Each structure stands twice: as C-alpha cells, then as structure tokens.
Amino acid sequence: MTTGVSMTAGVTPKPRPAGLLARAFGKLRRLALMTVLLCIWEYVSLRVLDSTSRTLLPPPTLIFTAAWELISSGELFRHARDSLKRELVAFVWASISIPIGIAMGWFRIVDEQLDAIMEMLRPIPPLAWIPLSILWFGIGDEQNQFIIFLGIFFPILLNTINGVKGIEPNLIRAARCLGASEFQILWRIVVKAALPQIVTGIRIGLGVGWMALVAAELVGANSGLGFLINDARTVLRTDYIIVGMASIGFIGLLLDQIIRQLGRRLLPWSRGMDR
Amino acid sequence: MSHLSVENVSKIYPGHNADDEPVLALDDVSFRVEDHEFCSVLGHSGCGKTTLLTMMAGFEHPSMGRILVDDKPVGKPTWQRSVVFQDYALFPWMTVHDNISFGLEMKGLPAVDREEIIRRHIELVGLDGFENRYPHQLSGGMKQRVSIARALAVDPKVLLMDEPFAALDAQNRALMQEEMGRLLANADPVLRKTMVLVTHSIDEAILLSDRIIVLTRRPGRVKANIEVRLPRPRDEDSPDFAKLKKKIRGLIHDEFEHDI
Incomplete structure (x- = not known):
C-alpha cells in the first residue's frame, strides 16, 4: 500500500522565522501611511481650519475623546445592542428563505410558481420599501426589522437555490444506488451539499441587512446606530457621527468574521468543495 | 449469485434542438454476464459504454430492448446494483x-x-x-x-464501475489495477461479485476481466465478445497477454480506420 503518500498536502512551508521585533516592525510598517494621514488630518483641523469648519471636521484626538465619552456612558453600547437585536430578529425571520430556497432548487413545481414572484420582488432595493413600511408598521422596531429582513432574505434565498441546483449530479446518483429514498436524498445529501453556499448566503445577507438597517434607522427609529448618527447631525456633533460610522463599519466586519469562522468550524470539509 | 443480461438494447437521445436529428447512442447490444464474472465493456470514448452502465444502474432506461438481473428487468436504482463513479462521488x-x-x-x-x-x-x-x-x-x-x-x-448483486481508474495518474492507476486484480484472484466468495467495468484501456480490461465486450464506435454495437481464460493474477508481460492485446487492438484499430 502506498498510502501515506500525498498526505502532507496542505502543509505549506513556513517562511523563515523572523525575529519578534522584525515581525512587529513589518506589521507596523503597514500602518505608516495611515499614521501620516491621521497626523495631517489633526494638523489641518487644528491649525488650518477656522473654528466653524473645525466643527465639521474635528481632529482625530477629539474624535477619540468623543468615542470614550460614548463608550463610558454606555450610550454607544445601548445603540449597538438595539441595532444588533433588530438585525438578529430580522435574520431569524429571514432564515425562512433557507427552506424556501431548498424547495425552489429541488422541486420543479415550486420553482415554477415562486420564481416569477421572487424575480419581481428581488430587484426592488430594500430601501425603496421604507416609505411603505413606515405607513404599515409606523416608526420603530417592526419597521426596521422589515427592511432588514428584505435585505437578508434575498441573498440567502438565491445562494440556497444555487447551492441546491449546483450539486454534483453524481452525488445524487451515488446516494440513489446506495439505497437512499427521495426524502433521505433531500435531507441527507441535498441540504448538506448546499450548506457551504447557504453559509455564503448568510454572510452576504447579514452584510446587506446591516446596510439596510442603518438606512432604516436613519429615518424610522428612536435608537440604534443609524439613529445615533442622524440624531448627532441635528445637534452638529460631527465627532459622534464619525464615531457612530466607525462603529457601524466595525460591527459589520465583526459579523462577517463571526459567520466566516462559524462556517469554517462547522463545515471543516467545505474547503474541499469550493475548488 | 447473480447474472446480468443485456438484450437487444438500443438507446436513442433526442437532439439538443427540436429540429436536430435524434442520436443513436447504442444499437441492438446484447450480451450476458454470468454469476461472479468480471466483464469489461471496452470502447472508444463516445461509443455509449457509459450510457450502457448508466442503464444497468437504472439511472436511465433503454429506448428499446431490456436489461435483466437474475431474469428480472432493471427498474429504479437500488443498492443491489451499486456504482463506482469515475469522479468518486464521495x-x-x-x-x-x-x-x-x-x-x-x-x-x-x-x-x-x-x-x-x-x-x-x-x-x-x-x-x-x-x-x-x-x-x-x-x-x-x-x-x-x-x-x-x-x-x-x-x-450488491452486481458492482458497476464507470472508468474507475481513468482520473488517476499513471502510477496510481497501475497500482489500483494490480490491487483490483489481486482482489479478484483471492476470490473470497463472499466478496466476489458479478462486476461490470467500463473502460477504454485494453490493458485494464485484459488484466481484470473474465469477459470483454468490445463496442464499435458511434453508435455502439457489439464488435466482439471475448472470453479471457488467462490465469490470475495476470502477468502483463506474458506472451498470451500480448497476443490477446494485439488481437483486441486490431479490433479497435479496425474501428478507427472505418471512421476515417
């Protein structure tokens, strides 16, 4: 037996071990331009702009102070929590798109009936629903969740359908000739094989939903990060606006990383699939 | 203990477009695989040999004729006719x-x-x-x-293999063929099945088979039905092996010339 050959694949040769200091320096070097830009920003804001314009572009040091204020008072946390809660509730509702997508990908009749409806609704941006949704739900959580729901729903749906339709036909055949029933094929083969793509859909969906969330909160909420930055605008707190924007970006990135890591942890085999 | 027979099987595919001519993939193919026999279906690519295997498994059905396992027509796919795919399908x-x-x-x-x-x-x-x-x-x-x-x-009653070694590199292919040969030579009656192998490799067919069905090029017809009586495990360098190989190569080459 020549097993044992080719088992070392995947072990990439490590680059020559550099000293700790050299590595830290390498990391720091990437931040050089950013540091320079921040310094220029600070200088321009403090020395070049007059006090009126400075209100519109506060220096980084003041922004950090504002960030500390918002964090220590718990205000930032409260808004972030409200936003995340809306995103989560909307996601729970939107995950109905997974069974719908599987049904559309697998059963022709379901696809035939639903495809036209979905294709009609899909191109409408979630934000275009804001006016109607305010009339339907008023201002508050439900309206926000509805907009986010729309943002999350379609990416998951489309990816699930693609995942199901893209299954290697021989996998289905293999399962058939090993004695699997139609139900077992659907449950044990189709759903499993589509999982990596479903996870991709969830990642994209949460991203789109997060964008929609901020927009929805801008116009129809009394809390949340979108509300925070819009509210800060009315009192000309540009520093709060910028802190809010940065938080929105940071949390969006964090969400994406969490799903990515979860996917890797739960589907260790999937790297073998996305060739 | 199972035997498989292919009786006057033809397969016609409709053309891609409505006005395309239908394509005749297999034309009146008949042969029989006995209990515990290892049978290879040998032919050029596109001769319909994989189609034949697909129909044995029950994934598709003959346009004419029938395929029987133990005198019962093949229906839906079942574990009684399990398949080894070229792309593994794990x-x-x-x-x-x-x-x-x-x-x-x-x-x-x-x-x-x-x-x-x-x-x-x-x-x-x-x-x-x-x-x-x-x-x-x-x-x-x-x-x-x-x-x-x-x-x-x-x-399974019958093990169906669709070019199982074609995707491997030359070294691995030779190794797998050799091991398959050893497996067959050991002939543990419990593990020994009636097997059908689809291949385009003459060596592989002779190395493993009790019977070789040579198909013609499109449409596939049975060109020859050869019983191989060489002792196992088989020696690729023996004169008998070489003689048989030459004969089959002649049959297949013949086919090639026809086409040109």
Missing part, C-alpha cells in the same frame, strides 16, 4: 467511515453490524487508519478505494 461532508456507512444505514442495518462491515471493507481496500479523514484530505487513488469500499459494503 460525500464531502462525511468521513471515510461515514461514506462507507451511508449505504448500510440506508439498508437499515443496526450499528453493531455496520461497524463490523465497515471495518472489513476499510481493511479490504487498505485504508486502515484513514477512517476519520474527509475526502478532500485524500489522494485520488485513496478516494477511489473509499468509493469501491462504499459500493461493495452494501453487498
């Missing part, structure tokens, strides 16, 4: 162990019996120690071993 989310276990679970075997069968088949294909690997962690040759073990484990 379930990527299952470990080696779980891939082999799948068919046994579908048969409703209790876990205790399953484990024993799985262990035996992992040993048979020489994958001890790799039970918990996922397919993407295996080489092509090892994947095909898993696929063979998975197909054998359900204890």
Whole structure:
C-alpha cells in the first residue's frame, strides 16, 4: 500500500522565522501611511481650519475623546445592542428563505410558481420599501426589522437555490444506488451539499441587512446606530457621527468574521468543495 | 449469485434542438454476464459504454430492448446494483467511515453490524487508519478505494464501475489495477461479485476481466465478445497477454480506420 503518500498536502512551508521585533516592525510598517494621514488630518483641523469648519471636521484626538465619552456612558453600547437585536430578529425571520430556497432548487413545481414572484420582488432595493413600511408598521422596531429582513432574505434565498441546483449530479446518483429514498436524498445529501453556499448566503445577507438597517434607522427609529448618527447631525456633533460610522463599519466586519469562522468550524470539509 | 443480461438494447437521445436529428447512442447490444464474472465493456470514448452502465444502474432506461438481473428487468436504482463513479462521488461532508456507512444505514442495518462491515471493507481496500479523514484530505487513488469500499459494503448483486481508474495518474492507476486484480484472484466468495467495468484501456480490461465486450464506435454495437481464460493474477508481460492485446487492438484499430 502506498498510502501515506500525498498526505502532507496542505502543509505549506513556513517562511523563515523572523525575529519578534522584525515581525512587529513589518506589521507596523503597514500602518505608516495611515499614521501620516491621521497626523495631517489633526494638523489641518487644528491649525488650518477656522473654528466653524473645525466643527465639521474635528481632529482625530477629539474624535477619540468623543468615542470614550460614548463608550463610558454606555450610550454607544445601548445603540449597538438595539441595532444588533433588530438585525438578529430580522435574520431569524429571514432564515425562512433557507427552506424556501431548498424547495425552489429541488422541486420543479415550486420553482415554477415562486420564481416569477421572487424575480419581481428581488430587484426592488430594500430601501425603496421604507416609505411603505413606515405607513404599515409606523416608526420603530417592526419597521426596521422589515427592511432588514428584505435585505437578508434575498441573498440567502438565491445562494440556497444555487447551492441546491449546483450539486454534483453524481452525488445524487451515488446516494440513489446506495439505497437512499427521495426524502433521505433531500435531507441527507441535498441540504448538506448546499450548506457551504447557504453559509455564503448568510454572510452576504447579514452584510446587506446591516446596510439596510442603518438606512432604516436613519429615518424610522428612536435608537440604534443609524439613529445615533442622524440624531448627532441635528445637534452638529460631527465627532459622534464619525464615531457612530466607525462603529457601524466595525460591527459589520465583526459579523462577517463571526459567520466566516462559524462556517469554517462547522463545515471543516467545505474547503474541499469550493475548488 | 447473480447474472446480468443485456438484450437487444438500443438507446436513442433526442437532439439538443427540436429540429436536430435524434442520436443513436447504442444499437441492438446484447450480451450476458454470468454469476461472479468480471466483464469489461471496452470502447472508444463516445461509443455509449457509459450510457450502457448508466442503464444497468437504472439511472436511465433503454429506448428499446431490456436489461435483466437474475431474469428480472432493471427498474429504479437500488443498492443491489451499486456504482463506482469515475469522479468518486464521495460525500464531502462525511468521513471515510461515514461514506462507507451511508449505504448500510440506508439498508437499515443496526450499528453493531455496520461497524463490523465497515471495518472489513476499510481493511479490504487498505485504508486502515484513514477512517476519520474527509475526502478532500485524500489522494485520488485513496478516494477511489473509499468509493469501491462504499459500493461493495452494501453487498450488491452486481458492482458497476464507470472508468474507475481513468482520473488517476499513471502510477496510481497501475497500482489500483494490480490491487483490483489481486482482489479478484483471492476470490473470497463472499466478496466476489458479478462486476461490470467500463473502460477504454485494453490493458485494464485484459488484466481484470473474465469477459470483454468490445463496442464499435458511434453508435455502439457489439464488435466482439471475448472470453479471457488467462490465469490470475495476470502477468502483463506474458506472451498470451500480448497476443490477446494485439488481437483486441486490431479490433479497435479496425474501428478507427472505418471512421476515417
């Protein structure tokens, strides 16, 4: 037996071990331009702009102070929590798109009936629903969740359908000739094989939903990060606006990383699939 | 103990477009594979040999004629005719162990019996120690071993193999052919099945088969039905092997000239 050959694949040769200091320096070097830009920003804001314009572009040091204020008072946390809660509730509702997508990908009749409806609704941006949704739900959580729901729903749906339709036909055949029933094929083969793509859909969906969330909160909420930055605008707190924007970006990135890591942890085999 | 017979099987595919001519893939193919016989279907690519295997498995059905296993017409796919695919078709989310276990679970075997069968088949294909690997962690040759073990484990009446070694590199292919030959020579009656192998390799066919069906080029017809009586394990360098190889190559070459 020549097993044992080719088992070392995947072990990439490590680059020559550099000293700790050299590595830290390498990391720091990437931040050089950013540091320079921040310094220029600070200088321009403090020395070049007059006090009126400075209100519109506060220096980084003041922004950090504002960030500390918002964090220590718990205000930032409260808004972030409200936003995340809306995103989560909307996601729970939107995950109905997974069974719908599987049904559309697998059963022709379901696809035939639903495809036209979905294709009609899909191109409408979630934000275009804001006016109607305010009339339907008023201002508050439900309206926000509805907009986010729309943002999350379609990416998951489309990816699930693609995942199901893209299954290697021989996998289905293999399962058939090993004695699997139609139900077992659907449950044990189709759903499993589509999982990596479903996870991709969830990642994209949460991203789109997060964008929609901020927009929805801008116009129809009394809390949340979108509300925070819009509210800060009315009192000309540009520093709060910028802190809010940065938080929105940071949390969006964090969400994406969490799903990515979860996917890797739960589907260790999937790297073998996305060739 | 199962035999398989192909009786006057033709397969016609409708053209891609409505006004295309229908394509005749197989034309009146008949042969019989006896109990425990290893039969190769040999032919150029596009001669319909894979189509024939697909119909034996029950994934498709003949346009005319019929295929019988133990005198009963082939219906839907079942574990009684398990298939080894060229691209392995292993379930990527299952470990080696779980891939082999799948068919046994579908048969409703209790876990205790399953484990024993799985262990035996992992040993048979020489994958001890790799039970918990996922397919993407295996080489092509090892994947095909898993696929063979998975197909054998359900204890089919007939084992169908569609160019199982074609995707492997030359070295691995030779190794797998040799091992398959040894497996057949050992002839443990419990493990020995009626087998059909589709291939375009003359060497592979002679190395493994009791019977070789040579198909013509499009549409596939039976050009020759050759019984191979060489002793096992077979020696590629023996004069008898070379003689048979020359004969078959002549048959196939003949076919090629026709075409030009």
